[in-house]
Amino acid sequence: MDTKEVKSTVSNLEKAVDDKTILKLLNILNDDVKPTEKLLRETKVGVVVNKYRSHANPQVSSLVKKMIRGWRGAVQAEKNNKKKSGMSPSSSANSSTNNNNNNNNNNDSTAKSEAAASSTASAPHRSYTGPRSAQKDGVNTQLYDNDTRNASVAALYNSLAVERDDAPKTIVAVATEIENAVYREEYSKLGESYRNKLRTFIMQLRNKKNPELRQRLLTRELDAGKFIKMSPNEMAPEELKKQIEKLHKQNLFDAQGATEKRAVTDRFTCGKCKHKKVSYYQMQTRSADEPLTTFCTCENCGNRWKFS
Known part of the structure; x- marks a missing residue:
């Protein structure tokens, strides 16, 4: 499928x-992309396919997880191949300009690099089962001399890892960036504002x-810098945003429907x-059983009065 067909x-x-x-x-998409x-x-x-990862239908959610794992592995292999192909011209250039001893050293180094890249490309993508956490993944979150900051990084890691198969180093890097951004935003203070912000982010992410x-x-x-500036409404799931917008429009419609229609007359005198x-x-x-109340507004001076 080409780009246009995929978008369609x-x-x-x-x-x-x-x-x-x-x-x-x-x-x-699974067969043709x-x-x-x-x-x-x-x-x-x-991004669109991943929204169905938690779908109520197990066939849908299972297929989506399989697709995401496959696509992620294919992209990673593509990156590794690009790195591998980028090494060859460099090694060739070095071999034409250096002496024999340098050539041998360079060739040995290149061979090791290519072997490592090949090993990474051929390594199977790890699939995680059950809830993930920094502790289960063997990730060290003791990055600072402060227990509060370390606990924040761990909590962010656990939230980011929900139903994800990303490498631990990717998740911990993002978790650390978010914590650092909040820490700098609060001028390096670990007060209530710092804790409250991180609680909000952790709840949204999990x-x-x-x-x-x-x-x-x-x-x-x-x-991370843009993320910590977002409001809870901006972080909300797309489906919830649509429901909120629909409810807002309905409330506006109901409010307009309840508005009394005014009529202009010359029967009353201001x-x-x-x-x-x-x-x-x-x-x-x-x-x-009581008569209606009439509310009047003078169109000339704005004076208001009422009578029954």
């Missing part, structure tokens, strides 16, 4: 509502219904400026 399929996937259609589109770093960046297909936030941070689409151009509306403010 992704668009249809975002609009799909029934499990059958979602599975069909996911299978098309040849993942490259450029394609994934241009189409954002990985939300299983918000995989796209973790995805954006771990793929560096969103950096007691203040004696003009007869008066707008009014009526409401039932007392019991049902």
Whole structure:
């Protein structure tokens, strides 16, 4: 599939509502997409597909996890191959300019580098089962002489690792950047403001219904500096944002529907400026058997009064 076809399929996937259609589109992407770093960046297909990682249908969630693992492994292999191919010209140039001893040393060094790159490319991608944590992953979060900061890094790591297969070094690097950004923002003070901010971020990141936030941070689409400036509403899952927006529009509609329509008449006289151009509306403010209350506003001076 080319970029245009992938974008079209992704668009249809975002609009799909029934499990059958979602599975069909996911299978098309799984079978036909040849993942490259450029394609994934241009189409954002990985971000969209990852939203279905926690889908209620186990077939959907299982397929998505398999796709993400495969694409991530393919992109990593692509990067390793680029690094490997980039070494050859350098080694060749060195061999043509250095003496025999240097050539031998360079060749040995290049051979070791190529062997390491080949080993990394061929190594199977690790798949994590069950809840992850810094302790289970064997990650050292004791980075500072302060227990509060170390505990913050560990908590951020645990939140970022929810339903993720990223390498521990990637997760701990992002967790450290977020903690550092908050620490600098609070002018190196570990007070309530520091703790409250980190609690908010940790709660948002550990939300299983918000995989796209973790995805954006771990793929560096969103950096730590911008992340800590976001409001809770901006961090909320896309589905929740849509629900909030829908509720907001409905509330506006309801409020407008409840607004009384004003009529302008010359039957009333303003007691203040004696003009007869008066707008009014009526409401039932007392019991049902009582007459309506009339609210008047003078269009000339703005004077208001009411009567029953």
